[in-house]
Amino acid sequence: MTAVTPIPPAADVASRTLVLALPKGRILAECAPLLARAGIVPEADYADESSRRLRFHTETPELDVIRVRSFDVATFVAFGAAEIGICGADVLMEFDYPDIYAPLDLGIGHCRISVAEPADAAGRTNFSRLSRVRVASKYPSITRKHFAMRGIQAEIVTLNGAMELAPGLGLSRLIVDLVQTGSTLVANGLVETEVIAHVTSRLIVNRTALKTRPEAIGAWIARFRAALEAAA
Structure with missing residues (x-):
């Protein structure tokens, strides 16, 4: 008989660490002040592109950061491997994933x-x-x-x-x-x-994650919005 993987209970989904996907390269550096204002402090080597690590903890226990190619950020978020991401509007235009919601224009990466x-x-x-x-x-x-x-x-x-x-x-x-x-x-x-x-670069979120974890995802959208207002 083929084993069936059990569906994790809602409590497990709600407690799972959120993942923020960030693009390698120029935008990674431009993101730094915005992340700091949003209270996101990753491990020191996340900005070192010679580091072979791709996933990093942050000072906020419920959030990890991954560093991927700019074109791949949208894919990770669309398929739910990351709940949140920062992605250029060019990538969103090219792939037009229906599972991505882009609530904020971050005003970087012009x-x-x-x-x-x-x-x-x-x-x-x-x-x-x-x-x-x-x-x-x-x-x-x-x-x-x-x-x-x-x-x-x-x-x-x-x-x-x-x-x-x-x-x-x-x-x-x-x-x-x-x-x-x-x-x-x-x-x-x-x-x-x-x-x-x-x-410009946008904050993007996975639509399913927003529905299943509205408080957690909504809180991060609010943090980024406040970070943008603080810089205005």
């Missing part, structure tokens, strides 16, 4: 999703005459939707980095990428020709 092309071709592309274009991007869904709105079928070359090399090496005509200052584009002979969306 950047934009943009179309770019070689500087020597900029302004000479007549998109009204195009029916198809090849685009390199790590945002296939956003890119397809953007060009579909203009009646253009986008053939996506999916890359996770070094996007700026694609046009010069004949891999694609255009790129769609996350842009902060634009200096990397300029250094590689590209120019930003269109902004698809402006991006």
